[in-house]
Amino acid sequence: MSELTRLTLAEARDGLAKGDFTAREMTAQHLKAMEQGRELNSYIVETADMALDMADKADHMIRGGNATGMTGIPVAVKDLYCTKDVHSCSASHILNGFKPKYESTVTANLWQDGAVMLGKTNMDEFAMGSSNETSFYGPVKNPWRATKADGTLDSRDYVPGGSSGGSVAAVAGHMAIAATGTDTGGSIRQPAAFTGLVGMKPTYGRCSRWGMIAFASSLDQAGPITRTVRDAAIMMESMASYDVKDSTSVERTVPNYEHALTGDIRGMKIGIPKEYRMDGMPDEIEKLWQQGIAWLKDAGAEIIDISLPHTKYALPTYYIVAPAEASSNLARYDGVKYGLRVEGDGLPGMYKNTRAEGFGDEVKRRILIGTYVLSAGYYDAYYLKAQKIRTLIAQDFAKAYEQVDVILTPTAPSAAFAMGEKSDDPIAMYLNDVFTVPASLAGLPAISVPAGLSADAMPLGLQLIGRAFDEETMFRAAHVLEHAAGFTATPKVWWGEK
C-alpha cells in the first residue's frame, strides 16, 4: 500500500470508508512525498504535526460513522487563506510572520468535515500573477516539463501558472490529494490547465470570503483544485456556505454537486463564442477546442454559435477594476497592525519605507495603477468607464444564456511556458488570462478540465462557463467532457530522490 498519494479524492474517500487504509497512513505518505518534493517549492510551510493530529481525528470520525466526503482527505491550503496560528502571508514580505488568531470560513468548513491540512502553498504575491514567479518565497516549479523531439525531458523549469501555482504543483506532484485555490481573474483555472488538473471557481457569492486575504473584493472567489471533476464536486460542496460574516456571500442551499454528475448531457445547449478565436492563437489550442466541441456533440449536446461582443475589452477592464480594488484593499498594510515595519522619518516615513520594502514589483505596479485610476480627475475616464464596460460584458453573457446552458472555450492561450520567459513583460503575462477574465468580471462559475497534450506533451485545458448559481449543469458537462478526453497523463518524476 505505497501509492496512496496517487488516488483521486473519491477513491481516497471510498478506501477510507472501506477501511483499506487509515487517514493517518495516507497523511504520512503525503508528508514523505512533500519532503521529497521540496525543490518544487510548492509549500511555504509544512504543518506535519497538525496534519497527523487532524488525521487521527478523521480516523475517529470514520470509525464513529460520522464521515463526510472530505473526512481524512489530505489537502494543501493556499497561503492566502487565514489559518489559525499558522503562517498566512499571501506570499508577501509585508505580512512577514503573520499568524492569524482566526480561521477563514472556507477552511473552517473543510476542517469541520474532517479534511486534513498538509501545509500552506506558495502563490504569486497577493495572487497577482499568472506564473507564480512573484512570490516573496521564490518561484514554484511545474512538475511537468516539456518533452523534446528525442523523447527526453527538457531540463529547464516550467512555470505552474498562477496565482495558485503552489496548490497545483502540490496536487500534480502527488503531494496532496486536493488543494484550495482562489480565483480573481483565472488564478485557479489557468494553473489547473497548466498542470493537467481540474480547477473550478464557483459563482461569486457561493463561498464566503471571510478570512481570505483580499486582492480585488468584487472578483475574489475560493475554489477547489483536484484531479477529477467528481473530486471538485465533492470538495466544492464542503467549501461553499452562506456566512453572515461576508455580506456578499449568498444565502442559497448548497446542492449535492456530485449528484449532478449523471453522465447525460443529451439536449444540453453548448455555446461557442466566436470572439474567443484570437489572432495568433496556436493551432493546437484551436484544434483542442474543436475536439472538445466534437466530444460534447457526440454525447448528444446541441452546439450553438454565440457572440460575446465585448470579450476583447475584458482584460483591459480587469486591469483597471482589479488594481483599483487592490490599491484600496492593500492600504491596510502600514506597519502598524501586523507584519513588517521599516522605520523612517516620522509616521509617514515609516509607512512609505514599510510599503516600499514589503511589496514586490508587480504588487507596487498594480497599487500605483489603481491609485492613479481612482485619483481625482481620472476616476471617470478610467474607473467609471471600466465599471460600465463590465456591465456590458455581464450583459453579453446574460444574453447568451437566453440561448445556451453552458459555454465552451479554451482555458488559456498556450501551454505552460519556461520560467523567466514572460516575467519582463507585464502585458504578455496578463494575456494568459484572456479567456478566464470575462467570466470573473461577470461573476459566473467556470471550470477548467484537462483535455489533451501540446506537441511537446504539456497539458492543455478546456473551460466551461456556467450560468450564475448553476454550477450543477456546468459540472455535468465538465464530467462528460472529462470522460471523452480520457486524460490520464501524469508528469514524469524528475525531482527528489532519483
Next chain:
Amino acid sequence: MSVDIKTVAKIADLARIAVREEELAPLAGELNNILDWIEQLSEVNTDGVAPMTSVVEVDLPWRADKVTDGGYRDDILANAPSTEHGFFSVPKVIE
C-alpha cells in the same frame, strides 16, 4: 493619457510607497505601457450604461445593530510589530 515622472512621484506619495529618484523614469515607462494598452477602452460606447455595482443580484442583508462579538484585544495585538500598554504603538506624531 500618459504619466510623467512628476505624476508618478505624486501617485507613489498618495499610495505611501517610497520610490527612489532613479526608479521614477523606469516606473513611468512601465505604467505608460499598461495605460496605453488600457486606452483601447475609450473606443467602447458606454452612453446610458449603468456602472456595475454588484455581479450578483442580491440585496445586502440587514441585521439588528447589536454587539455580538468582541473582547479580543490580545488577539488583535498579537501580530503587531510594536505595542505598549495594550495599544498599537507608532512613531511620535505630535511634537
